[in-house]
Amino acid sequence: MSISKKILSIGYDNVESINIGNGLPLVFIGGPCAIESYDHSMFMAEKIQNICNELKIKWIFKSCYDKDCRSSPNSFHGIGLEEGLNILSKVRNQFGVPVVSDFSDVNDGNSIGQVCDLVQVPAYLCRQTSILKAAAKTNRPVHLKKGQFMSPWNMKNSVKKLEANGCDQILLTERGTFFGYNMLVNDFTSLPIMNKTGYPICYDATHSIQLPTSMGSISGGQREFIPSLVRAAVASGINALFMEVHNDPPRALSDSNTVLDIKYLKLILSQAVEIHNLYLSLIKKYGEDNVHQK
Numbered sequence: 001m002s003i004s005k006k007i008l009s010i011g012y013d014n015v016e017s018i019n020i021g022n023g024l025p026l027v028f029i030g031g032p033c034a035i036e037s038y039d040h041s042m043f044m045a046e047k048i049q050n051i052c053n054e055l056k057i058k059w060i061f062k063s064c065y066d067k068d069c070r071s072s073p074n075s076f077h078g079i080g081l082e083e084g085l086n087i088l089s090k091v092r093n094q095f096g097v098p099v100v101s102d103f104s105d106v107n108d109g110n111s112i113g114q115v116c117d118l119v120q121v122p123a124y125l126c127r128q129t130s131i132l133k134a135a136a137k138t139n140r141p142v143h144l145k146k147g148q149f150m151s152p153w154n155m156k157n158s159v160k161k162l163e164a165n166g167c168d169q170i171l172l173t174e175r176g177t178f179f180g181y182n183m184l185v186n187d188f189t190s191l192p193i194m195n196k197t198g199y200p201i202c203y204d205a206t207h208s209i210q211l212p213t214s215m216g217s218i219s220g221g222q223r224e225f226i227p228s229l230v231r232a233a234v235a236s237g238i239n240a241l242f243m244e245v246h247n248d249p250p251r252a253l254s255d256s257n258t259v260l261d262i263k264y265l266k267l268i269l270s271q272a273v274e275i276h277n278l279y280l281s282l283i284k285k286y287g288e289d290n291v292h293q294k
Helices: 038-055 081-095 106-115 129-137 152-164 190-195 223-235 262-286
Strands: 008-010 018-020 027-031 059-062 099-102 118-121 142-145 170-174 201-204 240-246
Touching: 027 038, 027 262, 038 059, 038 081, 038 240, 038 262, 059 081, 081 099, 081 106, 106 118, 106 129, 118 129, 129 142, 129 152, 142 152, 152 170, 152 190, 170 190, 190 201, 201 223, 223 240, 223 262, 240 262
Parallel strands: 027 059, 027 240, 059 099, 099 118, 118 142, 142 170, 170 201, 201 240
Antiparallel strands: 008 018
16 A cells, blocks of 8 residues: 555644655654643653654644534533643643644634644544535645545545645544444555545544444443554554553543553554554565556
């Protein structure tokens, strides 16, 4: 899988740009699902920074100010736009890393584009024209997640909506597909299929093991499968790896049943980097996959 030709450049002003694309080192995107507080965000960013520095892997801090897709009205719905972006800005400046958050309200587009280096379109809104247009108009690279209900070949239509509004810096992400009720599965043929759009591909490991709303008002998860899925996805030739992490998953305010305990992050990223480097060496030695291409 090495069709895509686009190279994403993520970072602006005082933050050094990170490039994502074919033939380049694997990039990690991660952090708590939701911004819980300033102190927690800084704590988590420092922990992740130390691990990524040790492994020499470039990374992007991800955490959201608004969780608009919660099943229950009693669930934590986020810290809010103003406070959330203020915290992301401080993480960005303190650690010198790009930051990303998703957004669900078109009116937030201008504000999120002023802070975030990468703008994320939630999976459940990946077809929503108004959100895609607002994301494109931020003039930032866009992280476009494939909806659980979407076929990988139909993601080209969402890509075209972004392109029609002036965006040509897009990262496409696989995060699982509905398999009946309350269940997600991964079809890794989606990775080379989405790669045919010409844009880099990311794999979201922690949402892929989600059991949507399987616990009545919240989602369950099968975190024990994260390592296996990460190895498979990286071996398929992804350009970036996405995982939400937390220092105390049972007490996480969002996605407590799917976030990865940060104590396992070094183990998983170490394997991911090794497999990615092996993949690059195999492509260099044997050439691109050209088996029964249509």
